[in-house]
Amino acid sequence: MGKNLIERLNEGPVLCAEGYLFAMERRGYLQAGAFVPEVVLEHPEVLSQLHREFIRSGSDVIQAFTYYGHREKLRIIGKEHLLEPLQKNALQIAKNSKKEFKDLDLMVCGDIANTNVWDPNDKKTDLECQKMFEEQVSWAKEAGVDFIVAETITWLGEMKIALKAIKDAGLIAVCNFSIKRNEKTRDGYTPGDACKILEDSGADVVGINCFRGPKMTMKLLPEIREKVSCHVAALPVPYRTTEKDPGFLNQTDEGCDCIPGGNAFPVALDNLYCNRFEMAEFAKECANKKINFIGICCGAEPHHVREMAVALGRKPISYKYYPDMSKHYAHGTDPTLKKLNTEKAKTL
Numbered sequence: 182m183g184k185n186l187i188e189r190l191n192e193g194p195v196l197c198a199e200g201y202l203f204a205m206e207r208r209g210y211l212q213a214g215a216f217v218p219e220v221v222l223e224h225p226e227v228l229s230q231l232h233r234e235f236i237r238s239g240s241d242v243i244q245a246f247t248y249y250g251h252r253e254k255l256r257i258i259g260k261e262h263l264l265e266p267l268q269k270n271a272l273q274i275a276k277n278s279k280k281e282f283k284d285l286d287l288m289v290c291g292d293i294a295n296t297n298v299w300d301p302n303d304k305k306t307d308l309e310c311q312k313m314f315e316e317q318v319s320w321a322k323e324a325g326v327d328f329i330v331a332e333t334i335t336w337l338g339e340m341k342i343a344l345k346a347i348k349d350a351g352l353i354a355v356c357n358f359s360i361k362r363n364e365k366t367r368d369g370y371t372p373g374d375a376c377k378i379l380e381d382s383g384a385d386v387v388g389i390n391c392f393r394g395p396k397m398t399m400k401l402l403p404e405i406r407e408k409v410s411c412h413v414a415a416l417p418v419p420y421r422t423t424e425k426d427p428g429f430l431n432q433t434d435e436g437c438d439c440i441p442g443g444n445a446f447p448v449a450l451d452n453l454y455c456n457r458f459e460m461a462e463f464a465k466e467c468a469n470k471k472i473n474f475i476g477i478c479c480g481a482e483p484h485h486v487r488e489m490a491v492a493l494g495r496k497p498i499s500y501k502y503y504p505d506m507s508k509h510y511a512h513g514t515d516p517t518l519k520k521l522n523t524e525k526a527k528t529l
């Protein structure tokens with residue numbers, strides 16, 4: 182038996198690459214809008230490959246791609262009958278990926294998210310929400326996951342229902358809020374206060390994910406770190422969101438005038454993309470601030486993950502191909518390179 186998540190976090194950072202929706206949409210395996218992970222059933226081999234790439238890049242966690250594969254999301258595309266097979270397949274694919282890398286100490290986690298049905302003014306939705314979480318948690322537990330992440334939830338009220346479902350199943354709970362521009366949960370709590378309430382209700386790890394880029398995520402982390410004593414998680418989206426528009430759901434790309442409707446979210450964010458070094462800086466800063474559950478959400482690609490791993494002092498499998506510009510024909514420094522080319526490097 183390997184160490185559990187908390188024991189691992191006690192020793193130092195744990196890296197978690199997720200946000201598969203965007204990676205799969207860009208590759209043409211699911212539809213932006215409803216964002217349902219149909220790839221799990223239709224092209225499992227593509228999902229396996231993405232898991233493989235993230236693992237090779239240094240992710241310690243394989244998150245089963247059940248995100249947005251819940252009852253309400255499947256209802257909206259008229260495929261509620263696929264709920265159970267989708268959830269179970271996603272869990273199996275994640276487990277198979279772990280088996281592929283026997284030498285690594287990988288963890289598999291389940292994933293539950295915002296149900297989009299919870300309404301603080303409608304008590305009935307408590308139960309509806311609870312049932313949705315419970316069924317997903319039970320499938321994840323059956324699959325033997327190491328822990329469960331509840332993520333991109335914007336209400337403390339809904340997060341509490343998610344947390345209860347995880348803890349009632351006896352599993353380790355990571356609870357990550359997504360925080361909008363007013364820097365509060367939708368029910369009006371600061372991220373630190375909301376996280377503290379969750380910690381007091383039994384959450385093992387608390388924090389934030391999605392919506393915000395690295396800088397706008399970092400802005401909210403000190404308050405959380407200060408108010409809780411448990412481990413803290415931080416998984417931004419790899420986009421340069423700003424004080425003006427801290428979340429990626431509303432982004433303008435000044436460099437482009439042909440984006441339909443003008444909102445760069447979700448399919449025209451390319452020009453606002455963070456490079457690998459920006460994500461590495463984020464990982465380093467997290468580690469310095471004792472924020473040990475470090476990751477990357479919607480938009481993540483393996484090159485980001487590898488640089489974050491390297492920033493944390495690791496050499497993941499794909500480090501084999503880590504850039505070495507000394508051998509570049511023009512920018513290189515290798516003595517065997519032709520001066521004819523290297524001398525002109527600055528004029529290309």
Ligand SMILES: [Zn+2]
Pocket residue numbers: 200333390391392418478479
């Ligand atoms: Zn995300």
